[in-house]
Amino acid sequence: MSVETAGPSRAARQDAFFQALCFSAAMVLMATLAGLLVALVIGGWPALAHFGPKFFISAAWDPVAEDYGAAGPIVGTLVTAGLAMVMALPLAVGIAVFLVEFCPSVLAKYVSMAVELLAGIPSIVYGMWGLFVLAPWFALHVQLPLFYVVDPDSFWGHLFEGIPNGANIFTAAMILAIMVLPYIATVLRELLLSVPTHVREAAYGMGCTPYEVVSKIMLPYIRRSAIGAVMLGLGRALGETMAVTFIIGNSHEFPRSLFASGSTIASTIANEFAEASSDLHVSALLALGLVLFVITFAALVGARLLIGREKA
């Protein structure tokens, strides 16, 4: 028969050990994010120190001459992600409103499952689909007709300039839009469901049509969090790698038109990192990674602050 001594009992020690174990696991998560930042700063420092501020404004990307400027990929990233949001947001609002207000309950289960599945499809599958299905279709049915119709010297001509192969900034943005659509739609749907029933019903009671209830009562009610949902989607779109790498055409030139091939930060890293031979090249790519980290981190932090925890 064991006698309890003055020290902590076995059970208490076990408790303390288990708690410490759980705590260290949580700290591993924190350390991951901190380590990520530190690794990128250390890795990217030689390039940042070598090129200075010029790194961010120069569009030169020449591994042979060892001259690296990040303006092309940075602008490419912002433009594709921005365009993707412009395309995805109206669709996401439509889907969320349809699911909350108009969808027959028999159908709702299947529609939300389809949206969830869309979120589950791996990035590389989107990339293949974009390259082999969307790009040829787009080249044949959008780019070529526009090529014949639009005067090349007009504003529209410059906007639509590019090799008609479907691999360009615009189609990359289309793929990104489909990819982020489910994330935004799901959050918006949760937000719409969170509008108090009495607010909604008061509006209906006044004789508002569903359109008026949604556009004048419900959407304004969730506006703040909805901006968060958009930023969440933006964060995803900014860092999306494989799908974009497949379809954007991978040119480091500063993007000059909507249908020009370009590159994003993530696609540049994916394309070149494994083959980067010189230290400066590796460092420039890591510095690009740091830029991406800062941009997406800002978007994601903004999103979380605006949405709050429960709905994201």
Place this chain on the structure above:
Amino acid sequence: MAFNRHLFDRHARRKLVNYGFVGLTMAATAVAVIALLLILWSLVANGLDGIGLHIFTMDQPPPEMPGGLRNAILGSLEMCAIGMVMAVVIGILAGTWLAEYGEGKRLAEVVRFLNDVLLSAPSILIGLFVYEILVRPLHGFSAGAGAVALAFVATPVVTRTTEDILRLQSNQLREAGMAIGAGKSYVIRAIIWRASRPGLVTGALLGFARISGETAPLLFTSLGNPNLSFALTQPMGALPTTIYQFALSAFDDWRALAWVGALLIAITVLAANIIGRALARGSHQS
């Protein structure tokens, strides 16, 4: 009369606008559903013909030779399995800390927040990070580094689901355990974890679904390997990296294999998603 007529017009206009709006929301939903169907269809149309036993028994071929995807499939399975073990251990423990010990702590708020950020952080950055901490210092691409990168991607998913699931357990369960004299850690392990088992499995499945198609973290960690290899210290093939290499190649039979691989991955990911969510729903209802 004129007044009435004006009212009537307005009523008709509001009704019309409303119908237009309903139509637009339906169209938006249709776009998403059609996109899903188009993608699934092209996978089936391009990938189904190539599926056969040889896919699982032969390694990836040189151009214009017959071959399968055995090395890539087994490599993916090995790295995902190792990554998942790490992710499940760390994720469940971290989620448990957040749900059971983090109550009201400032630090828990921070961890939760950073976990959410990590959840949506670009996976290519995880690849760069693991390259910096494991590949560069050890002077070589390795399957071990790939597994660690996948673990980093899956851990936030498991953590998040674990915390959500544990929070659903009623405090009465915890109090009942305490009342019979069990310590807190024993209550968590023997009662709370057991009661949450379907939810914990869901978390693991969702994490697995997330990493089984991940390409970006593997590009500069496990690199890829055309030969069958199980060694953790050597580069290892994986389905996503092989698909990436084959799809962008100029050889028709490589591209056909890439479609087969994409179909296999999509089936795996979608099945894991569906089973995971079905389990979660089942446990919420009971």
